Amino acid sequence: MIEIRNLTKRFSGHTAVDGLSFTVQQGEVLGFLGPNGAGKSTTMKMLTGFLAPTSGSASVLGFDVQSQTLKAQQQIGYLPEGAPCYGDMTVRGFLEFIAEIRGFRGAEKRERVLRAAAQVELDKVLEQSIETLSKGFKRRVGLAQAILHDPKVLILDEPTDGLDPNQKHQVRQLIQSLARDKIVIISTHILEEVSAVCTRAVVIAAGKLVADATPLELESRSRYHQAVTLVSDGALDQAALAALPGVIGIEENPTEHSLTLLAKPGEVIFPQVNELIRQRGWTIKELDVERGRLDEVFRSLTRGEAA
Numbered sequence: 001m002i003e004i005r006n007l008t009k010r011f012s013g014h015t016a017v018d019g020l021s022f023t024v025q026q027g028e029v030l031g032f033l034g035p036n037g038a039g040k041s042t043t044m045k046m047l048t049g050f051l052a053p054t055s056g057s058a059s060v061l062g063f064d065v066q067s068q069t070l071k072a073q074q075q076i077g078y079l080p081e082g083a084p085c086y087g088d089m090t091v092r093g094f095l096e097f098i099a100e101i102r103g104f105r106g107a108e109k110r111e112r113v114l115r116a117a118a119q120v121e122l123d124k125v126l127e128q129s130i131e132t133l134s135k136g137f138k139r140r141v142g143l144a145q146a147i148l149h150d151p152k153v154l155i156l157d158e159p160t161d162g163l164d165p166n167q168k169h170q171v172r173q174l175i176q177s178l179a180r181d182k183i184v185i186i187s188t189h190i191l192e193e194v195s196a197v198c199t200r201a202v203v204i205a206a207g208k209l210v211a212d213a214t215p216l217e218l219e220s221r222s223r224y225h226q227a228v229t230l231v232s233d234g235a236l237d238q239a240a241l242a243a244l245p246g247v248i249g250i251e252e253n254p255t256e257h258s259l260t261l262l263a264k265p266g267e268v269i270f271p272q273v274n275e276l277i278r279q280r281g282w283t284i285k286e287l288d289v290e291r292g293r294l295d296e297v298f299r300s301l302t303r304g305e306a307a
């Protein structure tokens with residue numbers, strides 16, 4: 001388990017992290033979200049023992065990060081933002097270098113490098129210099145160095161930032177396969193990542209926790225949760241749609257020639273909308289029921305709080 005208790009960091013009069021508390025259990029993939037300047041990197045630095053908190057504490061699998069720093073750090077694999085590597089080294093050379101820093105020698109070092117490279121599918125580029133790799137492969141090198149010592153905890157700072165959609169997809173699949181027996185914390189600005197890979201999300205703004213929930217719970221806070229969008233060539237009777245039980249509003253989307261019916265919190269409106277369509281014999285080209293919009297929830301949670 002990772003436990004963060006009342007963690008606070010002040011920089012000359014400015015409070016970057018403000019009394020943050022949360023825990024993460026084995027098997028969880030936690031999305032750590034917040035606008036620029038919210039305090040994500042500062043929290044990660046305190047959690048990984050690179051920055052001392054002003055007050056409060058953090059522990060990793062029972063090891064206090066401040067008083068048992070090395071023990072705590074041995075449990076952690078860390079992918080820093082941008083996954084910096086030594087570009088002129090080969091993939092194998094770099095991974096062996098990291099393995100040595102982690103204390104592995106001889107056959108064990110070589111085996112660990114091969115195992116980590118195989119896990120993230122780097123086998124074919126082991127002898128290639130890192131600077132000649134694509135961004136996606138560079139990110140894999142960063143992931144490989146983070147898992148060399150088979151840590152129980154992975155801390156990944158914006159692991160898919162700057163990658164193309166295919167590379168994003170591949171790195172997310174890798175994270176999911178690595179996450180099975182680990183605790184994973186992913187800091188991200190990319191909200192779709194939260195739905196794609198995270199089991200839980202902690203949202204911070206101005207150093208304070210503003211939400212701690214599953215992606216589904218967060219989506220259910222959206223005003224678009226259970227909203228029904230209809231696309232039709234013909235005109236629809238908006239008054240009749242608005243009068244349906246559970247409907248609290250209608251939005252017109254002129255560019256898409258569609259109507260979005262908003263549901264009262266906690267209510268499902270799809271059956272009554274469907275019934276009205278049947279009764280009136282409307283031709284509907286598309287009908288979509290939404291889970292909710294994370295970007296809207298994120299904005300309303302963090303609005304005006306960014307530094």
Ligand SMILES: Nc1ncnc2c1ncn2[C@@H]1O[C@H](COP(=O)(O)OP(=O)(O)OP(=O)(O)O)[C@@H](O)[C@H]1O
Pocket residue numbers: 011014015016034035036037038039040041042043307
């Ligand atoms: N060493 C430092 N000295 C002074 N202020 C700092 C220092 N490091 C961070 N800060 C401030 O602390 C606040 C939180 O910064 P932090 O980098 O943790 O945010 P973040 O959520 O990681 O942002 P981003 O998404 O942009 O990476 C910001 O206002 C930042 O300017």
